[in-house]
Structures are given as C-alpha cells and as structure tokens.
Amino acid sequence: MSTSNGKTMTNGMISAVVALAVILTSALPSIAQDTDPLPSWNDSQAKKTIVQFVTRVTNKGGPDYVAPEQRIATFDNDGTLWCERPIVQVIYLRQKLDRMSEQTPSQCIELPFLATFDDTIDSLKTKGVLAFLKLFATTHAGMSQREFTAEVEEFFSKTKHPNFDVSIGRVVYQPMVELLKYLRANEFKTYICSGGGIDFMRVVSPKLYGIPPQQVIGSSVRKELQEVEGVWVLTRTGDLNSVNDKNEKAVNIGLHIGQRPLFAMGNVRSGGDIGMLTYSQGRSGRSLQLLLNHDDEEREFAYSEKNGESLQAAKANGWSVVSMKNDWKSIFAFGLPSRVDEKSSLPGE
C-alpha cells in the first residue's frame, strides 16, 4: 500500500491507522453524551421526564422505540417558546395601526373597528383571538407575501420589548431553544403550532428556533395568486382561512403533518393547547405532553388561567407541568430582564 508521500505502509502502520480511526469515531458519541443538552434546566422532575422519554423512544430494540419518521414534536409559540406579555404580534399590529392612522383618514374609517387604537385594543382584550386575527387580516389585505415579510422584518429589527430592555426578538426562552435542539439531535422534527399568524412567525422561526417555514403551523388568511407588475404573487385577502386555536390546532396538525405528535408542549393561560395535547396523547403507544406554567414573577411573570382548565386537564390526563420558577435554571439568554417602568396596555398583560 502506498501513501501520497510515496512511502510504503507496513501492516503495523495499517493496524495503527485502523485503531486510530476506531478511537476517533467511537470518541464522538461519548463526548456528545457527556455534555448536558439542557443546561438551562434544573435537575428536577421535568427535565428527568423529558430525558427519560427521549431515551426510551430512541432506544432501538427497546419496547418504546419510535422510528425517526414518526418523531414529531409540536410546540405552541406565545407563552411556550417566547414571552407572551404582551403578545409580540399585538405590538406589531399596534405599530401598523399607528402608521395607518397617520395616513389618509379614509383608510382608518374603512376599518370595521373602533375609532381609536386604545378602544380597539380594549375591545380585543374582551373579544379574544378571533377579533385580533380579524383586525390583523383586514389591515393587511391586498399585501403580497414579499411586502408583508419586509414589514415584519423591519419590525423585528427596530422594536424594543415594552417591558424588558432588549430588542423584541430576544424574549425567547433559552430552555426551550435547548429543548428544540435536543429533540432535533435525537431526530425529532420540531414544529410550531400556534394561534399566531403563520406568516408572521415564519419570518423569524428559522433564526430564533431553527425551525424552517414549512414546520410552522398557525392562523392564516385566504390568499390568491395574482399577477402584479408581470410577476405572479400570492396576495393576502381580508378573509380568515383558519384560526389555529384550541381543537383547530389538532385539525391543522392533521392537515399539515398527517400524523399525531409524539411530543407536544403548550402553556397555561387560555386553554388553547388542550386540543393539541389531547390529540397527541391519542397516539398509539408512548407519547409525552407538557404544559408550561408561568409562576415566576421575579424572572418573567406569574399569571394563571381564569377557569384553570389547562391545569385541570393536565391533572386528569397525566400531562407534565413545567414550572418556570422551579424547573428552569435561567429563562432568557440575556439574563435577568431589566424592567421598563412604563406599563403598556396591550393584551397579554
């Protein structure tokens, strides 16, 4: 056998090469195992439950093994992957309405809503996600996909979070970013399944979460293929296509993914994730459902649900409740938030 420098390798040298190759390749998995994949999680029950579950379903030959093509994980976004006080998309909409009100008055009058922005926001607080999405749809009707994306990108590049002294895209939960990576390292496909607008989330999901657009499911408007200045583009109509909340989350998981999630996680606030977690749990064989509880007034917020139905469903169905206060070592990558005193009155507070 000859090498590129012209010298002949002896059998002993070949053995050495093979031995070295074995050492190098066998060293890689043990290095990966030795590094904690979830460093922002405390070593409490929640982390143990997650790691045990992932270990079981990826253990080839074990009784709970699940093939990689069935390792689907779905996550709510607002309040599960990032902070929902206030809801980021509502901040975006406030800016949009402010810009619109500075333009011709006729445009404002055409909105089938209330006279002032604050009235509108108050109305949204009581009327909920459907009213918000209708206002969102109406105010963006006629925009092409490219125009919409550009507006959202500009929003994220220029806006500070109203409560914390950081830019708006930095309020993602670090433990959740680690969990997404951990699942993907174990050949899970990670999806967002949120009441938020599908196109709004898709602008930032690759950068914030490593989740590509095709793995984002959300509320959507009807679109049309139209020719605009010689190019055929998808334009937004003012009509809602789907409100991805409660049981509709399961319906849209069926439409977009076509199989039940093996792993599903939402949060306590509006009962909006019960349908998704219930649907996941209906899977044949083992599956895992988690609910994030916002109980950390110091490091984020402490808030609960009016009727408590999410925690009741968790108790009744054996879902794991994750406490931000007890189960998370840190919450944001930027550390403890510097509170901004000024109170905004946006939904989610």
Next chain:
Amino acid sequence: MSTSNGKTMTNGMISAVVALAVILTSALPSIAQDTDPLPSWNDSQAKKTIVQFVTRVTNKGGPDYVAPEQRIATFDNDGTLWCERPIVQVIYLRQKLDRMSEQTPSQCIELPFLATFDDTIDSLKTKGVLAFLKLFATTHAGMSQREFTAEVEEFFSKTKHPNFDVSIGRVVYQPMVELLKYLRANEFKTYICSGGGIDFMRVVSPKLYGIPPQQVIGSSVRKELQEVEGVWVLTRTGDLNSVNDKNEKAVNIGLHIGQRPLFAMGNVRSGGDIGMLTYSQGRSGRSLQLLLNHDDEEREFAYSEKNGESLQAAKANGWSVVSMKNDWKSIFAFGLPSRVDEKSSLPGE
C-alpha cells in the same frame, strides 16, 4: 502520540494517516458522480437540463447557488408520478360506491348524486374534479382518520390496475422515482402537490416515493376533533376544505411550505399545473419548471389537452417539456405493461 496497541506513532506515520484519510474521503464524491442517478432517462435534453440545473444550484460559491433550506421541489401526482388512466383514486371510489350500494338502500339514496354508479361516473367526467371531490367527501363523512387509512391500505393491497396486469400501486413512473431520489441526494425536499386527496396519497407516498406525509399537499375535507369511545380522533366532515387544483396549488404551497418551489413539475392534461409552475417561476433567481407530455401510446398512453394551454404556457414561459416517448428509457419498474383488453369507463380515459 500513542495508539491503542501501545506503540508510539512517528510523524511519518501521522502524515500517512492524514494522507489516507484525505484519499478515503475525497474518493467518496467521485464514486457517487460516476454512477448515473437517472438510469431510466435517455441522454436527451430533458435529462441534461435537470442535471445541469441541479449541478448549478448546488455548486457552493457558484453564481446560482441555493442554500439547502430553499431547495424545495414540488410534483403533481396523477399523470406526473404515476399513471392517471384511469385515476387511481377514482378506482378506489368506484369500489367504495359498489360496497355502499350493497348495503342498506337508504345509504345510497342519501347520496346527493345520480341513481347508478355509471351515471355518477359519466357525470364526473363532464363535471370534473370538483364533482369528484364532493362525491368523495360525502361518501367518507364521519370516518376517522384511522378507519379511512385502513380502507385505503386494503384497496392498495387487493386491487389490480384495470388496464395493466399489475397491482394498482405499481403504476408509478420509474424515471420519476429516480428523479425524486436524485433531488433528495442533492438536499432537495421533495413534495407532492396534487389535486388528489391529501389523505389518500399520504397512505402510499412514503412507500411509493419516499415522501413522508408532511410533504404531501392535496385536496382536503374539513375535519373535526371528536371523542369516539374514549379517544379523541380527527373525523372527516362531508365539506370540502380545499380543492388543490390550478392556482389553488400555489395558494396551498404558500400555506404548507411558505416559500416558492425551486423546482416544479406537472403534466399536460387539464391545465391543472400551470398555476404551480408559474408560482415556482416567480422565484427570485434561477428555478426549473417541467411538464410531462404523455406521447407514448406503446409503453403508456398518448393523450393531449383539449385547449393545449399547458404546452402553450410551457412555450411562452420557457418551461421544459419532457416527452415520455423520447426522454424516458423505461417507464415502469415492471417493464412493458401487459394490456388488459376489458375497457373500463373511468375518468382519465
């Protein structure tokens, strides 16, 4: 430096190891290139166009390089990935209607359609895809996802193709199976985007095409999450959710994928793929659109479009037309089809 057998490696030995590693790793790509990834394609222009395109967009540092996350390829199914004479889902529906007519007459009377199956099929021929999908939706209303999947699996396991002497799932085009694999080997994500039912195709797409359920886009019915015998399941309603044909294909690609396809392929027959190919072509930078022409009476079928709009669109827009007769070395994995004399009267003939 020590190896596992305790001997010390000299610098010369280390150089040899490095050289060997370089030789071994650099050998892999050239082996892959030497094997023709599209052996069922003739060395005609269509194949050259495809290979040149894929080489260009995967050439890192080249002017047309496209990152893997944007390498989206979408394919029509009926007449593009498998034979559409007759349409496979219509054969399935015929069997379903036959079974229903053997059951209680009341069930038949409830169908808002014609008195006999042949009348219904004749009606579908003139009324097109919407009438077919409405009949499909109505006759499957109330079924759970699991029940529906079981029926479709049974159909594929038991049914022979009415024209060719093979089982119904074997009429896939071998050149297209190779093309899908070739694209995936080059880090494309391959999607089906078809007028066929999304759930019908998802049952067989992993096995036939290596395409997982979440990469199948099709026509769909509305579903609901319901509790059936203690388990929450998605059940089919009788209402259509989306008719994935013509411009709606672009709309649904926007909904499911969220970006324009880099590569799109349909076939000549009903103009159903013009919207998808037009949308793909609107992508910034290079993209490729292909139309399959059924011009091989001997090995498959020769048929054209009433108004010729697909070929006209191909000419006007510079899309590549693939001739089954001239560009494909073989069509089916089972070789030349043995024709069955009996003529069925199903749509698609």
